[in-house]
Amino acid sequence: MVQLYRELRGKDVGAVRAAIRANRYGSHTAGLGAGYLQTNLAILPEAFALDFMRFCQRNPKPCPLVGVSDTGNPALFTLGRDIDIRTDVPSYNVYRDGRLAERRSDIRDIWSNDMVAFALGCSFTFERALQEAGIPVWHIDNDTTVPMFRSNIDTVPAGPFGGKMVVSMRSIDAGAVDTVVAVSRRFPLAHGGPVHIGDPAAIGISEIGRPDWGDPAPVAEGQVPVFWACGVTPQVAIEAAGVPLCITHTPGHMLITDVPEDVEIPILTASNR
Amino acid sequence: MVQLYRELRGKDVGAVRAAIRANRYGSHTAGLGAGYLQTNLAILPEAFALDFMRFCQRNPKPCPLVGVSDTGNPALFTLGRDIDIRTDVPSYNVYRDGRLAERRSDIRDIWSNDMVAFALGCSFTFERALQEAGIPVWHIDNDTTVPMFRSNIDTVPAGPFGGKMVVSMRSIDAGAVDTVVAVSRRFPLAHGGPVHIGDPAAIGISEIGRPDWGDPAPVAEGQVPVFWACGVTPQVAIEAAGVPLCITHTPGHMLITDVPEDVEIPILTASNR
Numbered sequence: 001m002v003q004l005y006r007e008l009r010g011k012d013v014g015a016v017r018a019a020i021r022a023n024r025y026g027s028h029t030a031g032l033g034a035g036y037l038q039t040n041l042a043i044l045p046e047a048f049a050l051d052f053m054r055f056c057q058r059n060p061k062p063c064p065l066v067g068v069s070d071t072g073n074p075a076l077f078t079l080g081r082d083i084d085i086r087t088d089v090p091s092y093n094v095y096r097d098g099r100l101a102e103r104r105s106d107i108r109d110i111w112s113n114d115m116v117a118f119a120l121g122c123s124f125t126f127e128r129a130l131q132e133a134g135i136p137v138w139h140i141d142n143d144t145t146v147p148m149f150r151s152n153i154d155t156v157p158a159g160p161f162g163g164k165m166v167v168s169m170r171s172i173d174a175g176a177v178d179t180v181v182a183v184s185r186r187f188p189l190a191h192g193g194p195v196h197i198g199d200p201a202a203i204g205i206s207e208i209g210r211p212d213w214g215d216p217a218p219v220a221e222g223q224v225p226v227f228w229a230c231g232v233t234p235q236v237a238i239e240a241a242g243v244p245l246c247i248t249h250t251p252g253h254m255l256i257t258d259v260p261e262d263v264e265i266p267i268l269t270a271s272n273r
Numbered sequence: 274m275v276q277l278y279r280e281l282r283g284k285d286v287g288a289v290r291a292a293i294r295a296n297r298y299g300s301h302t303a304g305l306g307a308g309y310l311q312t313n314l315a316i317l318p319e320a321f322a323l324d325f326m327r328f329c330q331r332n333p334k335p336c337p338l339v340g341v342s343d344t345g346n347p348a349l350f351t352l353g354r355d356i357d358i359r360t361d362v363p364s365y366n367v368y369r370d371g372r373l374a375e376r377r378s379d380i381r382d383i384w385s386n387d388m389v390a391f392a393l394g395c396s397f398t399f400e401r402a403l404q405e406a407g408i409p410v411w412h413i414d415n416d417t418t419v420p421m422f423r424s425n426i427d428t429v430p431a432g433p434f435g436g437k438m439v440v441s442m443r444s445i446d447a448g449a450v451d452t453v454v455a456v457s458r459r460f461p462l463a464h465g466g467p468v469h470i471g472d473p474a475a476i477g478i479s480e481i482g483r484p485d486w487g488d489p490a491p492v493a494e495g496q497v498p499v500f501w502a503c504g505v506t507p508q509v510a511i512e513a514a515g516v517p518l519c520i521t522h523t524p525g526h527m528l529i530t531d532v533p534e535d536v537e538i539p540i541l542t543a544s545n546r
Contacts, residue, residue, distance in 0.1 A: 049323055070327070071323075159343075264461070265333050
């Protein structure tokens, strides 16, 4: 898989997605399809779709909605020329009644005509922009997963969806915080600006060295912990809502789209297709 | 009404909305509640809400969604501390089976438990920003309505909603076009950057002096016609879809919210309420 990952790094988006679709590649997507939007995924029965969409609209930082399928149609046509959402993600998590039931490489045989697929922006986009602005991102440089925490910040509820916001933390040199805020605010569809800067206790985090998800990352002398809304938030909300069947991507195993990261709006139309 | 308008110009948002709610003021809202987001309004039966929300997600320039009510709840709580969507807009248009049936100052007696209210960003926000950047806006300076045209640009359909995009036109000095693009792109929830610059015929407009809605505006020597996606687009899509009952604001008679125009996200939360 490592050898194939190295090969795919140099390939275009179509070739990467083809390898994933053929189940030749089933690992994480960081660094693949460079320059193109990658997204989180949540698939829900239509009965929950309107409330979930309202939840996303009300909580655009943790849940930046970039694409929604027609009910029962696995083609996410606004995000790609040929995306089949049943096969084009390297690994899927299947939740039944709010619990992780299994992990799969495709969902063709459990997809049904009442399902709606939601694609949500992810942090890869702004992390790349931070690096291009000369800001080191510790977890990337050290090949670990960003530390994520359950905060005490309330989401704005919609129907059965609600609960606390999950946040991710990146340590930033004190002198670079203003730059980091400005850069990340330019990406509203990738969580936007930070939701909190500084004292972890102020948002209910008691031990910065013990994340609820991901790996610990140091806050060095002269650095400030900066917190962003995290895409795990909708996943936790879906679990708490007890939706009978929900399918998500496996964390880190994203959907790679045909939408360039720097477009004004993440919609393929006749003019940018 | 003109005297009351002058009085209300100096008042805060709460006082303006109270006058509207009490049916003391029923005219246009341009220039009122300065600094606060104003929105277009569409109220639909829940059976159409998911498709309409998908239509907005897929067409964010003509339909920038800034708020959605819970089904049957007239409080648009993410946009204001006390908004009652049945009374807080100066004038409503009621469409039955796709045709304008009546105009009213409140909709308390036709609101029902299956209705969903959608608030959409409007051009007031970026027009103010253009003026602050020193760009004259002819229709404002001449107290007319911006010219609007049916273009040949397809929207991305969702369920029964689709059709061509309606665009508004502003004449811009050739040397200021780049500034205008940059300024308006900063407001993705107020139609964002232009959808077309220059030759009207390229987007299916044969007579620039004869708009389909609004008043004609000149394109002077040295100026370029610049076109933005327009909030009349969803109204036309709703009419074409033949929704049995739909309620909108009367053009120019907007909802005035408690959300400052310059916030990063248009959601009132504990931290910005």
